[in-house]
Amino acid sequence: MSGVLLFLVGVLTLAGIYAILAMILNLEAGWAGMWDLGLAGLVAVGGYVFIITTQQTHDDVVIAPGWPIWAGVIAGSVAGGIVALVIGIPSLRVRGEYFLITTLAFAEVIRQLSINLGSVTRGTVGFNQFSRPFDSWVSGSGYRWLLLGLVWLVVLIVNLVMRRLGRSPYGRLLRGFRDNDPVARSLGKHTNKHRIQTFVFAGLMYGAVAPLYVWFIRTVTPSLFTSEVTFVTWTALVIGGIASMRGPVIGALILLIVTEAAALVQGLGEMAVVLASVRFIVLGIVLIVVMRFRPEGLASEREAFASASGRLQQ
Amino acid sequence: MQNVIFGLVTGSILAIASVGLSMIRQTEGFINIAHGQLLTLGAFLGYTFVSTLEMNIFLAGLLSMLLVGILGALLAVIVFRPVAKSGPLAQLFTSIGLAYLLFGLIRVVFGANVTFFPTGFGTRFDLGPVNITVGEILIVVVAAVVVGLLALFLTQTRLGTWIRATASNPELAQLRGIPVNRVSHAVWFVASALAGLAGVMVGLIGNVHSELGWTQTLIILAAAVLGGLGSIYGVLASGLLLGLAMDLSALVIPTSYRTVVAFGVLILGLLLRPQGLFVRAGSREA
Numbered sequence: 001m002s003g004v005l006l007f008l009v010g011v012l013t014l015a016g017i018y019a020i021l022a023m024i025l026n027l028e029a030g031w032a033g034m035w036d037l038g039l040a041g042l043v044a045v046g047g048y049v050f051i052i053t054t055q056q057t058h059d060d061v062v063i064a065p066g067w068p069i070w071a072g073v074i075a076g077s078v079a080g081g082i083v084a085l086v087i088g089i090p091s092l093r094v095r096g097e098y099f100l101i102t103t104l105a106f107a108e109v110i111r112q113l114s115i116n117l118g119s120v121t122r123g124t125v126g127f128n129q130f131s132r133p134f135d136s137w138v139s140g141s142g143y144r145w146l147l148l149g150l151v152w153l154v155v156l157i158v159n160l161v162m163r164r165l166g167r168s169p170y171g172r173l174l175r176g177f178r179d180n181d182p183v184a185r186s187l188g189k190h191t192n193k194h195r196i197q198t199f200v201f202a203g204l205m206y207g208a209v210a211p212l213y214v215w216f217i218r219t220v221t222p223s224l225f226t227s228e229v230t231f232v233t234w235t236a237l238v239i240g241g242i243a244s245m246r247g248p249v250i251g252a253l254i255l256l257i258v259t260e261a262a263a264l265v266q267g268l269g270e271m272a273v274v275l276a277s278v279r280f281i282v283l284g285i286v287l288i289v290v291m292r293f294r295p296e297g298l299a300s301e302r303e304a305f306a307s308a309s310g311r312l313q314q
Numbered sequence: 315m316q317n318v319i320f321g322l323v324t325g326s327i328l329a330i331a332s333v334g335l336s337m338i339r340q341t342e343g344f345i346n347i348a349h350g351q352l353l354t355l356g357a358f359l360g361y362t363f364v365s366t367l368e369m370n371i372f373l374a375g376l377l378s379m380l381l382v383g384i385l386g387a388l389l390a391v392i393v394f395r396p397v398a399k400s401g402p403l404a405q406l407f408t409s410i411g412l413a414y415l416l417f418g419l420i421r422v423v424f425g426a427n428v429t430f431f432p433t434g435f436g437t438r439f440d441l442g443p444v445n446i447t448v449g450e451i452l453i454v455v456v457a458a459v460v461v462g463l464l465a466l467f468l469t470q471t472r473l474g475t476w477i478r479a480t481a482s483n484p485e486l487a488q489l490r491g492i493p494v495n496r497v498s499h500a501v502w503f504v505a506s507a508l509a510g511l512a513g514v515m516v517g518l519i520g521n522v523h524s525e526l527g528w529t530q531t532l533i534i535l536a537a538a539v540l541g542g543l544g545s546i547y548g549v550l551a552s553g554l555l556l557g558l559a560m561d562l563s564a565l566v567i568p569t570s571y572r573t574v575v576a577f578g579v580l581i582l583g584l585l586l587r588p589q590g591l592f593v594r595a596g597s598r599e600a
Binding site: 288 | 422
């Protein structure tokens, strides 16, 4: 019984992490119209910078300043923002699918670098010993509950921020130039500047939440940051409803519970490979079915902003 | 010199795989992420035909091509046709969903192990400064023949002309009475068959494993985008270019940076010529 309960806590924690990622993605892709397929790279930057700056011992890595946890989180966030700027300036010169592929390429470059720069990142071995916040307060399984609470607290905060941002004039501007760039420019808006701003802001946030993912998984290796992270986040967002308000959280919860349910029966042993593959089959079918029957997602943009425009008309 | 040979082989395979992707992009209007999984399927089918059913490699290759092609056309009707009205985002994500579905199914059916083609193509010839295997020569020759046939098909047959017309202007093509559904079936069949063939080739020079699709998808995308998605010859050329760049870079930097080089070339290419390397400045991408 307690095994199932702990498993459920794990699923909900992971769902919360993906909900946060999906909300950030919703800002840049849903509202600002930048279809970013490289978010896994920014999460990787945040995760690695956090783990490297908080390393206590030098063992076999060159850099180990041993900063406190809060400094590591800030460093990860700043690094995420800087890398987003570096990626964003060239990538935002191209549009649509070209942007998609360029960001995907950058994410893969980052992952390959994390494999190859062994003296800093410990290559494919990665890190598995590091400090987590409030580690001394609770022990063992109790920490899972603490992390669950921490993650969902962040979900709540990010959700409130996004609610404000989405309904603010800035959010309207983003959705405006997503739909019609020339009109926004003719009204004197520097759309490219705002795109870069939003992209960098998203980078800062990816970098900042990356440590949550790292604390949950408890290791840092290049295989954590494959494009699967990107695609799962996108799937959560698309299922929940792109450009909507509640969509990212709903989508992440549904997707993670459905796909991880397959892992629950994984304990049976021999069928391990088959069952591990079932996860992908379920993920694929969910995505295909939602696209077929409800392409706008479960919660739609129109519903999310209906009350706001209603007030405006009165 | 040896690396030029390697690059030529990698490039030929890449060109064949990317042409299919860009054909679908041109006529259907979206990037098919599941293309790489069709390639993996081709590799596994070819492997099964050769090793379990002890078929001749050419027969196995042809058969995998046909089967993957038919599957591609079927998937187009069952999976992609219904979402065509919902726009490019829905189509793109349907293809990502399909990629995961195929990936999972491939792992269930063929397992997650790494396997090798049991063919005798490994014997090396010494040709002065380089040596080359029979398999490598075959790959380059077959790739050249296939590209030639494809060019003939697209320029000399009625169906080929229809495909090019639909690619350049779908609405106009439909207005002029071109049967767009038939064109779409043909494109899916040809593109998927090419993916299947590329899969068998990848299997021949390397190994066959279930992750093949994901790694290949990224490089195929890079080649297709670098070539400008639109022009078939541009995509062919950039496929070859990427292959050469990846294998020649091995002379200067460690081979583990191969993919980094591929994407570096892509990023550079996009920055210098956002419309694609081999696209004339006038013909803008829609």
